[in-house]
Amino acid sequence: MFRPVSSKPDLVAQEHDILNIWRERRTFARLRAQNAGRERWSFLDGPITANNPMGVHHAWGRAYKDLFQRFWAMQGRDQRYQNGFDCQGLWVEVNVEKDLGFTNKRDIEAYGIAEFVSLCKQRVLTYAARQTEQSIRLGMWMDWNDPHELRRLRDRLAEDPSQQVTIRSTAGIDVTDTAEMLVGRLGMPDLGGSYFTFSNENNYLIWSFLAECHRRGWLYKGHDTMPWCARCGTGISQHEMTEGYADREDPGLTVKFPLVDHPGESLLVWTTTPWTLTSNVAAAVGKELRYVKVRQGEEIFWLGRGMAKRALEGPFKVLEERLGQELEGWRYTGPFDDLAAVQSAFAGADGKPAYEHRVVVWDQVGEEEGTGIVHIAPGCGAEDFALGKSLGLPMIAPLDESGIVLPGFGAFSGRDVRDVADPIIESLKHRHRFYRLETVTHRYPHCWRCGTPLVFRLVDEWYISMGAVYDVPREQLTPEQVDASLRYQIMEVIRDIKWIPGFGYERELDWLVNMHDWMISKKRYWGLALPIYDCDCGTINVLGSREELAERAVEGWAEFEGHSPHRPHVDAVKIRCSGCGQPVGRISDVGNPWLDAGIVPFSTMPHGAAAVDGKSWFPADFVTESFPGQFRNWFYSLLAMSTVLRRETPFKALFGYALVYGEDGRPMHKSWGNAIDFDEAAERMGVDVMRWMFANARPEDNILFGWHAADEARRRLLVLWNVYSFFVTYARLAEWDPRQAAPAVAKRAPLDRWILSRVARLANAVEMEFKAYDALAAAKEIDGFIEELSTWYLRRSRKRFARNADPTDRAAAFATMHQALEALTRIMAPIMPFLSESIYQNIVVTSVAGAPDSVHLTPWPTDELKGLNDRALQASMEVAMRVVDLARTLRSQTGIKVRQPLARLWLAMPGADRLVERDALLELVKDEVNVKSIELIGDESALVDRRVKPLLPKIGKKLGSAIPAVMAAARENRFELLADGSVLMGGVTLAADEVEILATPKPGTVVAHDEGLVVVIDTELTAELRAEGDARELQRAIQDARKEAGVELDDEVKVRVDAPAAARNALEEYIRSVEIETRSTIVFGVVPPSADTVAVELDSGAVTIGLAGKAVAP
RNA sequence: GGGGGAGUAGCUCAACGGUUAGAGCAUGGCUCUUAUACAGCCCCGGUUGGAGGUUCGAAUCCUCCCUCCCCUACCA
Secondary structure: OOOOOOOOOOHHHHHHHHHHHHHHHOHHHHHHHHHOOOOEOOEOOOOEEOOOOOEHHHHHHHHHHHHHHHHHHHOOOEOOOOOEEEOOOHHHHHHHHHHHOOOOHHHHHHHOHHHHHHHHHHHHHHHHHHHHHHHHHHOOOOOOOOHHHHHHHHHHHHHOOOOEEEEEOOOOOEEEEEHHHHHHHOOOOOOOOOEEOOOHHHHHHHHHHHHHHHHOOOEEEEEEEEEEEOOOOEEOOHHHOHHHEEEEEEEEEEEEEEEOOOOOEEEEEEEOOHHHHHHOOEEEEOOOOEEEEEEEOOEEEEEEHHHHHHHOOOOOEEEEEEEHHHHOOOEEOOOOOOOHHHHHHHEOOOOOEOOOOEEEEOOOOOOOOOOOOEEEOOOOOHHHHHHHHHHOOOOOOOEOOOOEEOOOOHHHOOOEHHHOHHHHHHHHHHOOOEEEEEEEEEEEEEOOOOOOEOEEEEEEEEEEOOOOOOOOOHHHOOHHHHHHOHHHHHHHHHOOOEEEOOHHHHHHHHHHHHOOOEEOEEOOOOOOEOOEEEOOOOOEEEOOOHHHHHHHEEEOHHHHOOOOOOOOHHHHOEEEOOOOOOEEEOOOOEEOHHHHHHOHHHHHOOOHHHOOOOOOOOOEEEEEEEOOOOOOOHHHHHHHHHHHHOOOOOEEEEEEEOOEEEOOOOEOOHHHOOOOEHHHHHHHOOHHHHHHHHHOOOOOOOEEEOHHHHHHHHHHHHHHHHHHHHHHHHHHHOOOOOOOOOOOHHHOOHHHHHHHHHHHHHHHHHHHHHHOOOHHHHHHHHHHHHHHHHHHHHHHHHHHHOOOOOHHHHHHHHHHHHHHHHHHHHHHOOOOHHHHHHHHHHHHHOOOOOOOOOHHHOOOOHHHHHHHOOHHHHHHHHHHHHHHHHHHHHHHHHOOOOOOOEEEEEEEOOOHHHOOOHHHHHHHHHHHHOEEEEEEEOOOOOOEEEEEEEOHHHHHHHHHHHHHHHHHHHHOOOOEEOOOOOEEEOOEEEOHHHEEEEEEEOOOOOEEEEOOEEEEEOOOOOHHHHHHHHHHHHHHHHHHHHHHHOOOOOOOEEEEEEOOHHHHHHHHOOHHHHHHHHOEEEEEOOOOOOOEEEEEEEOOEEEEEEEEEEOOOO
16 A cells, blocks of 8 residues: 655655665666666766855756756666866865965965865865765765765875875775875776866876877967956956956046157046056057147146047137147156156166157047047056057066065055055146046956956966967868867867757857967966976977876976875976976966866766777767856867867757846845855755756746745645645555556546546657757646646546545546556656655555666656557547636636536537547536536527638738728628638638638627637526535535544544525435535534534525534544 | 847736737635645736837837846956
């Protein structure tokens, strides 16, 4: 017998039970064994940053990942099930710094890089363990490391990285190595478990990638002015800029640059970054722009003509007008010519000034903002740098890597760049160079990690060239051009990918066209050690492997030996320069973390000789990640690296989804009170509710996640639960068991055959949707099925499950419901692994011989159910359901309750003869809407009129301006039906296929209609009908009373009914059937005051009923 | 600043140029039911952001304006 099921499930507790069952029975391991060696489905997990606990936003993507893995497992596919952790980079560093209370890089150096890097590793292990536990809670089936082992490894690493430690692989084999080396070997085949991007293998493979880039001449050192975060002390690459833009208020400062050759006259220049004025080198004007000389009081200024009104304060008089090019070469006195840094930058070889501030022409000068004369500081802006370089201007770089003004800048030296604006303005006022100060709000880049406003700094960084952008359409490129430009090669590669949603392809393409070279260096500590050895002789050595490092090492190897390829140990090694033969050290930079994530197809899916059994998992069939940002990050790095190494795509299909927002439509934010922690969500709403919510979200839109949304999602699941609970309750009462013989499907009621056909169709539809990676469409199918299972199949079948039902029919109903539920649990298992498992365990595992002991070990049911499909029956049933809807509408319009039986229902149904099982279906309708008989009438009936609906899309173009007349005729029912089926109306003749003939009710009767169906009810109530209605009303009241009294379903009760004589008479005929339905014995008479009483207003009079206790002792 | 979207019921979103703009949620009302803290139905709710234009007909196409979002960008 089935285990009893509460009607109010504790979903959360149930999920924990299921987790225990899976663990005890090693269900996942058995699933893997079951599919091992079969056709593969290769999923590549995008690494989650192991830096914090997992959030509900991670849960969205992880729900998709698990969903599709489970689905393909049910398709019998072999899989890798490897989760990934992203480990290296600034994310982790910033948090470790925060924990230590550090404010900048000098603190790290003082603390010790080795210790700092070790803490970074420990933090990764801490959160990898945590996220592993959370992911398991989510139901995600992966080849997980034991979280306790990860924590133990972390603790051993903290104690002494060189100590020998033994850990158990996920396959159960003990492996011994030093703590540091074991950490570096995580995710490798011998240890199993999640891959970690800090692994030795991952790092060395990036080396080989970089060496390959170098071999092809694509790796170079750039000297440029880059966005720079002073707090983090590192440049920010173009890939990282997106999230960092925010509105910011800055000073809008207008200053005077006195002209050397025009005494008393000054240029007016505008800037929002006062600190860059110390490094001013030139002032740029537009060649074709017009400039004016104006007088204000005693002073004379030059500025753009179009800007004068806005930029000048107070009245002015225009004295002269010139083109920008006429100003070229004018010399002016710089704002801070007395600074040593300026003097030395301008000095020639002999120490005398070789350069003077002057006006230059620049095509990018515009007239939208400022004064039309642009302050140029090549050391403080990328565009300024480019201009300065092309004109051979001196460069002045005022900041060190922490944003502190360098020596040589007088009183400003040693101050933080963020604090020098005011002193500079003061100083300018002092020097009579100040003109005006306002406040400007503009979009300004900030550090994506720590939020510090970026500055621009002149630095050396390392880049991978993305190749030329040719000024011709792509299809006209020659193969040679494509071979020379990586970006076009990537563009070719991405054509082979199925992008879901489709706009992903365009977006990636757009990024590829516009992207700059890939800046891969970071002046930090925790990350990939770039294998670049930049020799003073001009030779750049790039190593491709640990072996090459060993081979070429000339010193420091002993210090490195036994360590992961991280700073500081790897920095100890010096190699022999291939150019000059001298020892050369590694550059101190670490790598861009997207290199770490981009190499994982190669580090986790070895191919060729490296493949474990000669078969490669590369390329992946599927990847899925949140798309905002990833087009320039993970997707990009995957594609770039795979294109360089193999010139083919690393994945065949990409499914992108948007962001998780709070219920209020804003990003989740702790301080806004709309954030929900994953753990809290899991333990309060349950993960299946969450997964159901996620599956029902439109992936291309942001999902609004919250408690109300969860309640709504849970509702549909409770409908299913109620069906299940009903089934189990009655199966237990009937002691029904799936092993009992049931009538053959063909012999069952049409209702049974219909729901089985329905579930067969569901299996097929959901399979198709999952294969198209459309979880939403699949969820909608399932949702629709649950709705019909509950509100039609079960609703119409309820009586069939009762004890007094026909035994054969009852057996058929039980068997049908059982099969439908069993199939449904399998179909929804990928989305809701717990709920489906819980139902399956109870109704299948306990009682079906030979059934797998988990729903997740069952195959996808489409093939098993195929034979049950019956399209004609489904179409007919839909008509019946619509008739019921119409009849209900009529009842509610006339105010006649469904409990009140009606004599007749008239039904006009075009094509009624095409319906299969017509009589049986009409019986269902009769029962459902409580009418004694249904009479079919033709559309010629006196009850309906005909109406003509012109099919506008067909006739619109043809008729043009005649349309209004035709439509008016249609509205007013003015038309003539011709013998050949055509229709004359509004002065034109419409062919039969240009119109639809509708049956519509004649006014004056109670009718409802819908697409040709017309339903009319007979509202006349005879005395018998009223009496029967009263009986049902009484029955209902007794059931209510039973419920109030908390009587068990199976208990017999005694009921006293206090009714006037008229009511007694009316009810008399039906008392016996009411007794049966309500499992009671009815006695008319006074209700004792002690009983639970209920008052009912019957048609035949007011009655009071009272439960007088149980009739039969239990 | 450049490019692309989107503005439709209180909220979240639908609606090949086709005449009465629909769903879900929320509010309110009703109903069904020992599946009993389930569910169903109905009502209410709209100048389709605004103004013009094209068309027999516009939420839909065009122009301008307003607002928001996304992508992109160091314009000083």
